[in-house]
Amino acid sequence: MHRIAIIPGDGIGLEVTREAVRVLERASTVFDLPLELVHWDLGADRFLRDGVTITDEEFSALAEDHDAILLGALGDPRVPDNQHARDILVGLRFRLDLYVNYRPAVLYDPRLSPLRDVKPGGIHLDIFRENTEGVYVNLGGRFKPDTLDEIAVQEDVNTWKGVERIIRAAFEFAHARGRDRVTLVDKANAMPAAGHLWRRAFAEVGKEFPGIQQDAMYVDAMAMDLVRRPERYEVLVTGNLFGDILSDLAAELTGGLGMAPSANLHPGRHALYEPVHGSAPDIAGQNKANPMGAIACAALVLSQLGAPEAGRAVDRAIRDALASGVTTPDLGGDRTTEAVGSWVADALDR
DSSP states (O other): OEEEEEEEESTHHHHHHHHHHHHHHHHHHHTTOOEEEEEOOOSHHHHHHHSOSOOHHHHHHHHHSOSEEEEEEOOOTTSTTOHHHIIIIIHHHHHTTOOEEEEEEEOSOGGGOSOSSOOTTOOEEEEEEEOSSBGGGOOEEEESTTSTTOEEEEOOBOOHHHHHHHHHHHHHHHHHHTOOEEEEEEOTTTOHHHHHHHHHHHHHHHTTOTTSEEEEEEHHHHHHHHHHOGGGOOEEEEOHHHHHHHHHHHHHHTTOGGGOEEEEEETTTEEEEEESSOOOTTTTTSSOSOOHHHHHHHHHHHHHTTOHHHHHHHHHHHHHHHHTTOOOGGGTOOOOHHHHHHHHHHHHHO
16 A cells, blocks of 8 residues: 555645645556545644644654645745745755755646747657755855845755765666766856766766766756757756756747646655746635646656556656647637546546
């Protein structure tokens, strides 16, 4: 029995997670998979009601008693500083040492891309973003704040351990999936200290994978080239900040944030899956949020739990829905969140 913690979160997170759960439950039936979905009350409602974001005991239970976590989205205007979101999401990333942020960007249908001449299957990127270091560790500070002499310093933290292991994860993924090319993305010309560390680690790990083509690109050149010729790239590995930016760009090239899944991983230990979009309070409760990113997360969960056939079936159902025009308004369709989720779930029976 595989236990999956379900944390719908806030806003449209509740709606899209409901459809991802619908698909997981249907996949469990169709493929005879022993899944136990455990629903967790973590989010703004709980924080506003009880004054609690997440406890140490809940961290331990999520880590020790579950095989995966599926998170909807966190963020609520009733909590202006979003303390609950930081405590839950950032807390899980750091306390579970989820050092891999994996962002696949696959173009299911050329009509979804803003690019003019892209072909079916022309974009298939796997982005490996370091998830526990970089600027997001929040080291630094302000001197003489709120004056004309204010100085703000934000440190970019890169350790050999952190850099080496994310690069290794990218190469191992490429080797396992038959991907031919791994590209390091950095800004070594302007940030030479960090750049030297990343490039040395990339070269050393790369020696263990001689059959994989290896190259490096500056992040500004990569952003330009992803728009110009995205089909040239396969697996990208980069730091926290650059990965945050490039993965959103890649998502937009393949249909927008509503289509994008992500995984926060410590391979072999912990896994947290979440669609990339936010909680979108402006459309919450209107049954028009795109559930495809959350459903794509369900496909990743199934594959991680040792059911790749079920994961591929969910992926095919997403493709079929798009080809059939079964989409929410953000993709030009007229279907509701629930209608799209039901269609994808029913497609598993077919």
